[in-house]
Amino acid sequence: MMVYSENHRKSFDETTISGDMYQVLSEQGELFSSLDGKIDDSLMLHMYEKMLLVRLFDRKSVNLQRQGRMGTYAPFEGQEASQVGSALALSPGDWMFPTYRDHAAAIVHGQDLYRIFLYWMGHVEGSICPEGKRIMPPCVPIATQMVHAVGTAWASKRKGEKTASIAYFGDGATSEGDFHEALNFAGVFKTPTIFFCQNNGYAISVPFEKQSASKTIAQRAAAYDIPGIRVDGNDIFAVYLTVKEAVERGLRGEGPTLIEAITFRYGAHTTADDPKKYRDQDAISQEWREKRDPLARLQKLLQKKGIWNEKLEEQWLAQMNEQIDLHLEKAERYPKADPVGMFEHVYAVMPWNIREQQEECRSFFKKDVKIS
Amino acid sequence: MMVYSENHRKSFDETTISGDMYQVLSEQGELFSSLDGKIDDSLMLHMYEKMLLVRLFDRKSVNLQRQGRMGTYAPFEGQEASQVGSALALSPGDWMFPTYRDHAAAIVHGQDLYRIFLYWMGHVEGSICPEGKRIMPPCVPIATQMVHAVGTAWASKRKGEKTASIAYFGDGATSEGDFHEALNFAGVFKTPTIFFCQNNGYAISVPFEKQSASKTIAQRAAAYDIPGIRVDGNDIFAVYLTVKEAVERGLRGEGPTLIEAITFRYGAHTTADDPKKYRDQDAISQEWREKRDPLARLQKLLQKKGIWNEKLEEQWLAQMNEQIDLHLEKAERYPKADPVGMFEHVYAVMPWNIREQQEECRSFFKKDVKIS
Amino acid sequence: MSRKLTMIQAITEAMDQMLAQDPRVMLLGEDIGINGGVFRATEGLVEKYGPERVVDTPLAEAGIIGSAIGLAMNGMIPVVEIQFLAFIYPGFEQIVSHAARMRYRTRGQFEVPMVIRTPYGAGIRGPELHSESVETYFAHTPGLKVVAPSNPYDAKGLLIAAMEDRDPVLFLEPTKLYRAFKEDVPEEIYRVPLGKAKVVSEGDDVTIFAWGAMLREAMHAAKKIEEEQGWKCEVIDLRTLYPLDRDTILSSVKKTGRAIIVHEAHRTAGLGAEIVSLINDEALIYLKAPVKRVTGFDIPVPQFSVEDAYLPTVERVQRGIVETLSF
Amino acid sequence: MSRKLTMIQAITEAMDQMLAQDPRVMLLGEDIGINGGVFRATEGLVEKYGPERVVDTPLAEAGIIGSAIGLAMNGMIPVVEIQFLAFIYPGFEQIVSHAARMRYRTRGQFEVPMVIRTPYGAGIRGPELHSESVETYFAHTPGLKVVAPSNPYDAKGLLIAAMEDRDPVLFLEPTKLYRAFKEDVPEEIYRVPLGKAKVVSEGDDVTIFAWGAMLREAMHAAKKIEEEQGWKCEVIDLRTLYPLDRDTILSSVKKTGRAIIVHEAHRTAGLGAEIVSLINDEALIYLKAPVKRVTGFDIPVPQFSVEDAYLPTVERVQRGIVETLSF
Numbered sequence A, B: 001m002m003v004y005s006e007n008h009r010k011s012f013d014e015t016t017i018s019g020d021m022y023q024v025l026s027e028q029g030e031l032f033s034s035l036d037g038k039i040d041d042s043l044m045l046h047m048y049e050k051m052l053l054v055r056l057f058d059r060k061s062v063n064l065q066r067q068g069r070m071g072t073y074a075p076f077e078g079q080e081a082s083q084v085g086s087a088l089a090l091s092p093g094d095w096m097f098p099t100y101r102d103h104a105a106a107i108v109h110g111q112d113l114y115r116i117f118l119y120w121m122g123h124v125e126g127s128i129c130p131e132g133k134r135i136m137p138p139c140v141p142i143a144t145q146m147v148h149a150v151g152t153a154w155a156s157k158r159k160g161e162k163t164a165s166i167a168y169f170g171d172g173a174t175s176e177g178d179f180h181e182a183l184n185f186a187g188v189f190k191t192p193t194i195f196f197c198q199n200n201g202y203a204i205s206v207p208f209e210k211q212s213a214s215k216t217i218a219q220r221a222a223a224y225d226i227p228g229i230r231v232d233g234n235d236i237f238a239v240y241l242t243v244k245e246a247v248e249r250g251l252r253g254e255g256p257t258l259i260e261a262i263t264f265r266y267g268a269h270t271t272a273d274d275p276k277k278y279r280d281q282d283a284i285s286q287e288w289r290e291k292r293d294p295l296a297r298l299q300k301l302l303q304k305k306g307i308w309n310e311k312l313e314e315q316w317l318a319q320m321n322e323q324i325d326l327h328l329e330k331a332e333r334y335p336k337a338d339p340v341g342m343f344e345h346v347y348a349v350m351p352w353n354i355r356e357q358q359e360e361c362r363s364f365f366k367k368d369v370k371i372s
Numbered sequence C, D: 001m002s003r004k005l006t007m008i009q010a011i012t013e014a015m016d017q018m019l020a021q022d023p024r025v026m027l028l029g030e031d032i033g034i035n036g037g038v039f040r041a042t043e044g045l046v047e048k049y050g051p052e053r054v055v056d057t058p059l060a061e062a063g064i065i066g067s068a069i070g071l072a073m074n075g076m077i078p079v080v081e082i083q084f085l086a087f088i089y090p091g092f093e094q095i096v097s098h099a100a101r102m103r104y105r106t107r108g109q110f111e112v113p114m115v116i117r118t119p120y121g122a123g124i125r126g127p128e129l130h131s132e133s134v135e136t137y138f139a140h141t142p143g144l145k146v147v148a149p150s151n152p153y154d155a156k157g158l159l160i161a162a163m164e165d166r167d168p169v170l171f172l173e174p175t176k177l178y179r180a181f182k183e184d185v186p187e188e189i190y191r192v193p194l195g196k197a198k199v200v201s202e203g204d205d206v207t208i209f210a211w212g213a214m215l216r217e218a219m220h221a222a223k224k225i226e227e228e229q230g231w232k233c234e235v236i237d238l239r240t241l242y243p244l245d246r247d248t249i250l251s252s253v254k255k256t257g258r259a260i261i262v263h264e265a266h267r268t269a270g271l272g273a274e275i276v277s278l279i280n281d282e283a284l285i286y287l288k289a290p291v292k293r294v295t296g297f298d299i300p301v302p303q304f305s306v307e308d309a310y311l312p313t314v315e316r317v318q319r320g321i322v323e324t325l326s327f
């Protein structure tokens, strides 16, 4: 396992190094090292189930967009191990700061599927998470949520709560100033923050070689004297163990960790994007699917272990599709957005100008406001 | 010499390592390595003269502020080797981006002393540099000029000009997002930019330990796969040679260099600051003065070489004081600021609103506008 | 010779022709190379002019705008694309504290002739922060010029004028209009001067001021008002938002005595307030009714299911006209 | 009990008492610890409450404001000091795209109760970018509140109210007034409500609106006008710049029929324009003369040798009053 910062080498075990990233589960579904006491069979099955669910959800979403039932959508297929593995390593009370692409992580951490549909249907209520959860709305301005995750972790620490914060971001995000400021702040205040980068090789069309002269993202951790780890982002065990250890370190008061998970989005940046414009989409995407798919890899292991078979899969698929459809129904049956509601929650108490404008809007409401 | 990035180790010679920074001239005025073919006696004398001049200038400025003849001023005494050494390594056409504290660098690169007086006297004309020079106005918002120095260097490169750009900044500046973005851009576009950090240990009152968990600034270069060098910023030879090599690298098309020059400001952050509030000012400042003063160190060498003596120094002092006084006179005799002039140069061609406001102002001008 | 082009085609053509004509011109932005920009404004340009002149930058707006400032100071004419207006904020300091001030600070010794192009405005069902209309921030910043075309012809002519201008220009492209319609656009290089508004249709009863995507709502409302009530509206496209074309604004209001301003931006401290104030300053005695602001509301631009309710609609403009005329 | 305090002392006391009373309160900023802040607003506080609650941060405004957002969402009440208003720009995106929107975005599920304090305005012979007055940027940003006290009493009461407010508040402290005068300030904790302007002196002939450091110029001018011409000015201190106290604004103008707005900020698209517009909207028929804006000019705040000419002076305000009254 390649660790880019000295003081970290001790805490992570160096079970396996493949290439320059930490791997546990080989592409052929072999374990490089024993998982005894770390990941048991039921957790493995759970991991697989969750990856399956979110993959179905993702495909459904892309289809809904194509059918005009949803707005632009940012698919994550291919990145399931990174998102599911990292989210499973969290405790329920941990703060999660996802981007527009991290719905799998949000779902695993407890977000309702229909909320995510609502979000992409353009509903104002699409960013709410279940009561008591700390799943932030998908962050749109790149890298800006990283500093929030420093703040929430800092507050947890001050309150003496054993709660971590995780910020999701992409390879492109590492070029923004906020990336730098977040890592530096977290390093200085030793906040229990996990900076989880899914390096899928592209920021929309821009490959990482154009994003930076640096070869890896993990190596940036050294600039802040914090640990930086590179993991195979399609190996859910590697991701899970790495994040778990980072959370533990954080909660022991040892500060933040930067994790670079190497992965790939099979599809487009968003449904508005055409990846053929900037990469040999069919070939490269097929190569990742065939060689490194996060689900296939785990499936092989589960099959060898005798805890997975086609029938089980079919049962799951049926159940999951039903679950997704129920959520979709809920989202599509969701009350039409009431324009008058858009004036709420700008302030804790509505000031006069917004109140009057709400009335102004209400007076038009029945006649001409088109609601989608 | 400590170099923080692999690919750089070859190009800088590793003459001397003292502590963890590059040194050539010891604190006792001994050379760690021969300067033959690099720095001859006349250049050494020139270096000393320039350091002497700027020190006198700096002290004069502090006094002027105390006497109420100038506004707040940011002194640099103690940092002469860093500023003079780096500026001497430049060619006349190179672009310089100084901060509010880098007047020594600006003077060496050709800025007129009276302009700097004018600047701190609050004159609108205090930021102009001599015709044909590329000395930018003192940059006030921290770290923001670093990206400009990427841009100017990039333009030079595109035009095929052998011209470098140097950005001056402090240790505190390394926490800003612009630092990160500048280094990353320069790395990607391989611009001939020298990022010259004077690490004087403090950002106003905040010591570097609070600024970052990282131990050095030079190590940050690795995050961008560019060379990062740490030099003794009170050793003018080390600074000069390092910057010279960085310029050459840049002009060979090999991209930017990050240089961390370890130094210390003897005085206050600005004349409005009281360093006793945050550090044991007398003791620490005396220690630096006694042990590591950039002028004293070079003086010892020159004396040993027999090219310096008290008499020469006195001659210089007299000449320099005269020169400074002439410039001061020029600045103090400078026409009183004409308020009506402040409307010029907002745009290439004055728009109607500014023109009318200028008239409005003019109509008050004789009676009530107090000009300082 | 002219052909029918969409606004985005007109914009691409302006850049294409200026790249061809002036070696100092460079384009910088995220995904503007092989991808042609998220709205395809730079489609085909990297193939024609190479990656040195049509540059895919790292994802960092302060870096883009800041290095463009350096490029501009050293002889280039950078044209920056910011993917959406709200993503300009990381570069806000570079614009406000540097691009807008370098000439002033150096008494004209150094200047920053650059253009920052960015799509702005709502109406395309974009996600959060993809629909902002915060021109006020920039119109309150001396040293900048701010431009917002409402049609393909102006878009090309204004963009060329902006690229030739010696001051930094923020060029706001109404996203909703990129492909909304085609219009005759001359093949050759031409300029639409900055700082000049355009009387789009003449009338005596009331003046409607609008820009960008709102111009069409204004025109539409004016037409309906004429059909339904017989009132004749004078519609004025401001085109340049800073500096404002006060003469055109005032002479119309002095004629009609009534005015409406339509903008997508929030009402409070929106640019509409400045227009009201200019009228107050010089034409108060001509006013037969309060100047009416029909604007976006004082709330964040909401999620797209209700964005149509956020935006001024033809009906809202119409009601504004009726109120003003029956005051 | 009350004693005479300067504005800066009143501000320090507000923070001191809130730190003592509420463990959620934290101060964050550059040099606010042992150094007590560049203006000494936090003098003595780190000694009293420790470096965990009075935190010297790295030099990075997006980092400060962004992490304060996280702190606020997770139960703290961060009070951020930005060294000078112009240095808020690196954190502009955090304010505009996050602090101001978190409640909206989550339909009230998460909120950001934080205060950003910063000195603003000219008149202290500061270097470039130390004298800005760009309140418009923030008053055009729904989700934020903007406050600017003009005296020690209000400063303490408004700051306490801001710290207790559940929305993010930008708290603008007029640098020039920090130590300009002392005033009775009660010892105990008290609030001056946000959103309420104050009629500082009553009059029938013309209303003068001002805030921050300009209030004194307004008062001064009003006094001279009364002495010299016998006209009585009503002077109103807006105190909160967003949301504006429209009722107080309008009822005064309805009474006097004449109004002047005095602000340091640039005229074009300054907050004065919004006040003109509010008057236009609801009180046009009461107006006996155009509303007059006496403001900073549409140029960058210049170097300090001419800053007095940039700022509205008593004489400029006076002339404005005379013009308005003799219209």
Ligand SMILES: Cc1ncc(C[n+]2csc(CCOP(=O)(O)OP(=O)(O)O)c2C)c(N)n1
Binding pocket: A101, A140, A141, A142, A169, A170, A171, A172, A173, A174, A200, A202, A203, A204, A269, C030, C059, C061, C083, C087, C090
């Ligand atoms: C500040 C900002 N600039 C630009 C954008 C437009 N944008 C949205 S996603 C994206 C690429 C992000 O790439 P990466 O960080 O690698 O994440 P990925 O999409 O690959 O998951 C860009 C440029 C934005 N949302 N915010």
Ligand SMILES: Cc1ncc(C[n+]2csc(CCOP(=O)(O)OP(=O)(O)O)c2C)c(N)n1
Binding pocket: B101, B140, B141, B142, B169, B170, B171, B172, B173, B174, B200, B202, B203, B204, B269, D030, D059, D061, D083, D087, D090
């Ligand atoms: C963006 C910004 N934030 C804050 C300041 C206020 N300020 C001026 S100098 C300074 C400290 C700079 O420290 P450093 O970079 O180490 O440079 P030094 O003053 O030591 O030369 C600060 C915080 C500023 N000028 N710009």
Ligand SMILES: [Mg+2]
Binding pocket: A170, A171, A172, A198, A199, A200, A201, A202, A203, A204
């Ligand atoms: Mg990516």
Ligand SMILES: [Mg+2]
Binding pocket: B170, B171, B172, B198, B199, B200, B201, B202, B203, B204
């Ligand atoms: Mg320093």
